[in-house]
Amino acid sequence: MNIRFHPFKKNRKEHEGLSRRMFLMTTTMAGVTTSAMLGGASIASAASINEAQGTMLLRMVQDIYPHPGLLELSHYEAIVATIGKNADENPESADDLKAGLAKIDEQSQALYGKPYAELEDADAREGVLRHFQHEGFFQGVRWTAYFGIYDNKDIWPLFGYQGSSVEHGGYIDRGFSDITFVPEGPTLEERMAEVQG
Amino acid sequence: MKSAWLKFRDKGTKMAQFELNDDSVVVIIGSGAGGGTLANELAQKGVKSVVLEAGKRFDIGDIENDEWAMFSKISWLDKRYSGGGWHGSVNHPTLPAWIVKGYGGSTNHWAGVALRFKDFEFKTRTNYGAIDGANVEDWPIDLDEMTPWYEKAELKMGVTGKTTGMPHLPWNNGFRVLAEGCRRTGRTDYNSGPMAINSVERDDRPQCQQIGFCMQGCAIGAKWSTMYTELPRAEETGLCEIRTDAMVLKVEHDEDGKASGVLYADKDGNQHLQKARIVCVAGNSIESPRLLLNSASSMFPDGLANSSGQVGKNYMNHTTGGVYAALPEKVHMFRGTSVAGIVGDEVYHDPARGFSGGYYLEFLSLGLPFMAAFLEPGNTGWGRSVAGALENYDKMSGVWVLGEDLAQERNAITLHDSEVDQYGLPAPIVSKTPHNNDYEMTAHMYETSAQIYEAVGATDVYELPAYPATHNMGTNRMHADADKGVVNAYGQAHDIDNLFVSDGSQFTSSAACNPTLTIVALAIRQAEYIAQEMNAQNI
Ligand SMILES: Cc1cc2nc3c(=O)[nH]c(=O)nc-3n(C[C@H](O)[C@H](O)[C@H](O)COP(=O)(O)OP(=O)(O)OC[C@H]3O[C@@H](n4cnc5c(N)ncnc54)[C@H](O)[C@@H]3O)c2cc1C
Ligand code: SF4
Numbered sequence: 001m002n003i004r005f006h007p008f009k010k011n012r013k014e015h016e017g018l019s020r021r022m023f024l025m026t027t028t029m030a031g032v033t034t035s036a037m038l039g040g041a042s043i044a045s046a047a048s049i050n051e052a053q054g055t056m057l058l059r060m061v062q063d064i065y066p067h068p069g070l071l072e073l074s075h076y077e078a079i080v081a082t083i084g085k086n087a088d089e090n091p092e093s094a095d096d097l098k099a100g101l102a103k104i105d106e107q108s109q110a111l112y113g114k115p116y117a118e119l120e121d122a123d124a125r126e127g128v129l130r131h132f133q134h135e136g137f138f139q140g141v142r143w144t145a146y147f148g149i150y151d152n153k154d155i156w157p158l159f160g161y162q163g164s165s166v167e168h169g170g171y172i173d174r175g176f177s178d179i180t181f182v183p184e185g186p187t188l189e190e191r192m193a194e195v196q197g
Numbered sequence: 198m199k200s201a202w203l204k205f206r207d208k209g210t211k212m213a214q215f216e217l218n219d220d221s222v223v224v225i226i227g228s229g230a231g232g233g234t235l236a237n238e239l240a241q242k243g244v245k246s247v248v249l250e251a252g253k254r255f256d257i258g259d260i261e262n263d264e265w266a267m268f269s270k271i272s273w274l275d276k277r278y279s280g281g282g283w284h285g286s287v288n289h290p291t292l293p294a295w296i297v298k299g300y301g302g303s304t305n306h307w308a309g310v311a312l313r314f315k316d317f318e319f320k321t322r323t324n325y326g327a328i329d330g331a332n333v334e335d336w337p338i339d340l341d342e343m344t345p346w347y348e349k350a351e352l353k354m355g356v357t358g359k360t361t362g363m364p365h366l367p368w369n370n371g372f373r374v375l376a377e378g379c380r381r382t383g384r385t386d387y388n389s390g391p392m393a394i395n396s397v398e399r400d401d402r403p404q405c406q407q408i409g410f411c412m413q414g415c416a417i418g419a420k421w422s423t424m425y426t427e428l429p430r431a432e433e434t435g436l437c438e439i440r441t442d443a444m445v446l447k448v449e450h451d452e453d454g455k456a457s458g459v460l461y462a463d464k465d466g467n468q469h470l471q472k473a474r475i476v477c478v479a480g481n482s483i484e485s486p487r488l489l490l491n492s493a494s495s496m497f498p499d500g501l502a503n504s505s506g507q508v509g510k511n512y513m514n515h516t517t518g519g520v521y522a523a524l525p526e527k528v529h530m531f532r533g534t535s536v537a538g539i540v541g542d543e544v545y546h547d548p549a550r551g552f553s554g555g556y557y558l559e560f561l562s563l564g565l566p567f568m569a570a571f572l573e574p575g576n577t578g579w580g581r582s583v584a585g586a587l588e589n590y591d592k593m594s595g596v597w598v599l600g601e602d603l604a605q606e607r608n609a610i611t612l613h614d615s616e617v618d619q620y621g622l623p624a625p626i627v628s629k630t631p632h633n634n635d636y637e638m639t640a641h642m643y644e645t646s647a648q649i650y651e652a653v654g655a656t657d658v659y660e661l662p663a664y665p666a667t668h669n670m671g672t673n674r675m676h677a678d679a680d681k682g683v684v685n686a687y688g689q690a691h692d693i694d695n696l697f698v699s700d701g702s703q704f705t706s707s708a709a710c711n712p713t714l715t716i717v718a719l720a721i722r723q724a725e726y727i728a729q730e731m732n733a734q735n736i
Contacts, residue, residue: 019647022658023662150568160527162532171408175532185367188364191364195358195359
């Protein structure tokens with residue numbers, strides 16, 4: 001499990017009703033490095049990818065970044081299509097990917113006697129994938145999913161992110177200070193008075 | 198909007214052109230906060246200079262409101278390695294730092310926080326004492342000496358506050374949440390400045406339009422950057438030539454051991470030797486020491502200006518982390534200034550806290566792309582916990598915490614023994630291993646931030662480890678004693694009179710605050726000193 005709850009210093013009682021504090025990063029990281037932060041880890045090919053592999057990838061990208069109430073299946077399908085396209089353009093990483101998918105199924109069979117995509121429990125599926133998270137093929141799928149979701153302007157509104165604003169004159173007249181559950185900031189007059197004199 | 202506001206002074210002005218064998222010029226390496234400021238200050242005093250900038254000539258039209266597009270466009274992505282015990286040596290193995298390669302340097306990406314050092318932070322050895330495993334020393338200058346230079350820097354950059362009389366910026370949603378948490382936890386020192394961002398129209402630059410994306414470059418020029426202030430102004434004098442796509446490979450010296458010029462590669466890889474009367478190194482704290490180390494010769498086998506052995510050592514990048522809180526209601530933190538407010542209550546030295554030095558909390562908004570990449574960096578940052586946290590994106594407010602990073606000799610820029618960059622130079626390894634002081638301070642930072650956000654009803658609080666370094670300091674440190682530092686109080690190399698260091702690598706200690714105001718103040722002061730020493734024929 002990859003969430004580490006931060007130790008609370010105060011006694012339990014005082015902390016009931018308080019927020020959950022999380023340090024998400026897992027503590028152990030095998031020495032596998034993707035190239036640069038976004039690993040240039042390129043992803044496998046796709047005319048090369050058969051239907052079963054496609055189904056598996058579709059399950060995988062949903063397990064990597066699961067947003068069941070937020071994203072449509074079509075968003076994930078688009079990511080799998082990108083993975084396929086990348087694979088077609090790069091036969092070598094396509095082979096890696098296919099070998100990787102086979103290893104995932106092997107692991108799943110060994111642990112649960114079923115292929116990965118047929119595991120019903122999300123925890124079990126994530127657990128199987130965690131075994132392979134430091135491998136290039138996995139990070140290739142992962143970063144393609146990352147860019148397909150979080151760097152995708154069509155999806156941003158679903159997360160409440162509005163993105164580029166310069167073409168709209170900034171947020172100065174578009175709600176940069178519109179929340180009501182905390183007090184307003186100081187007025188211009190108050191801010192002026194602070195710095196003068 | 199852009200063109201209506203910003204006047205491009207350089208258009209139509211004929212830039213100076215100096216001969217390669219003109220040995221009367223000052224050569225400045227790098228066009229960022231240090232180099233850009235120095236070039237303009239010297240030009241205004243009538244001193245001729247050639248600025249050599251490794252990156253491209255960007256202009257304000259290149260700025261986009263897009264995190265990854267700007268990262269790919271302007272970041273320094275030449276070969277580099279992360280080393281040491283920090284998580285980045287695993288999670289960011291080839292991106293130890295996030296800084297810029299191009300006209301204007303990292304002042305394109307910087308957020309604009311413009312804080313002064315506190316007096317105790319110039320005297321860390323005196324105030325903290327000797328600390329095991331650390332290399333803590335006093336600066337040869339103090340706050341009294343620096344105050345007039347800080348004022349000049351604030352006027353130049355347009356920093357909100359008393360010096361300019363410009364009000365601090367209006368408070369945006371994300372900062373209002375933080376500020377209310379501060380109020381409820383009894384804090385008093387929190388405000389939306391000092392920022393080098395125009396809150397009113399000033400100095401031919403417009404008022405901030407709350408665009409957000411300050412760290413991708415300010416598309417209208419409300420935030421100070423040397424790209425559209427110091428550099429075009431220097432060029433306009435006709436005394437400063439700025440050559441972009443000019444990567445300096447080596448600083449050359451003559452038989453007396455004086456700097457005589459620099460060897461650089463142009464964009465086609467052709468090498469040129471530009472002669473110089475004075476050489477000023479301002480390539481930021483990774484490239485500056487790397488260049489001095491790569492300039493080793495038979496006279497200086499350990500690298501230029503390195504008789505102290507301190508070149509490349511004492512690398513500091515602040516003790517940092519991030520904290521994001523999910524609030525019960527929408528916040529839309531990305532609307533408006535990226536660093537919209539600063540909390541200064543924790544900036545004091547009290548050993549009873551279990552660590553030396555203090556730290557700031559700075560409100561920092563990230564767009565969804567960066568949030569998703571940095572919430573849990575590295576190979577493990579996926580799965581239900583991460584995805585679930587990201588569904589709170591529009592309800593988040595958060596801070597970047599940064600505090601004093603104690604100098605350690607083992608934290609250093611060294612040269613790789615086999616890997617070379619595209620110019621054939623040994624690639625730098627940037628090593629950073631946190632000191633015990635850092636672990637203690639980080640725990641305190643996380644606790645303080647969480648308490649503040651819990652006081653405004655946070656439902657979840659996420660703690661993020663350090664990002665790739667944006668503040669880089671200390672690798673050519675200043676010291677009164679030539680055995681303990683590389684440069685003197687003016688950034689002049691102890692070993693070589695006509696060699697200067699003009700960036701944050703001069704820092705003796707990191708202080709808690711962001712470095713740029715101090716880099717600019719030191720560059721203004723250094724320009725005065727260089728002009729005076731040139732007039733006196735001392736250099
Ligand atoms: C995202 C981000 C946010 C930041 N926010 C803040 C903030 O709010 N407040 C603050 O105080 N600071 C901030 N900083 C830090 C600030 O940008 C730096 O402290 C400052 O720009 C450093 O100035 P410099 O002159 O040392 O280097 P830079 O500004 O990085 O300039 C160095 C230049 O030298 C060039 N160069 C390097 N080597 C060579 C060579 N061999 N030959 C030729 N050219 C070379 C580089 O291409 C570069 O353009 C931030 C930085 C980043 C990245
Ligand atoms: S918020 Fe203000 S300073 Fe930042 S980019 Fe926008 S206009 Fe420029």
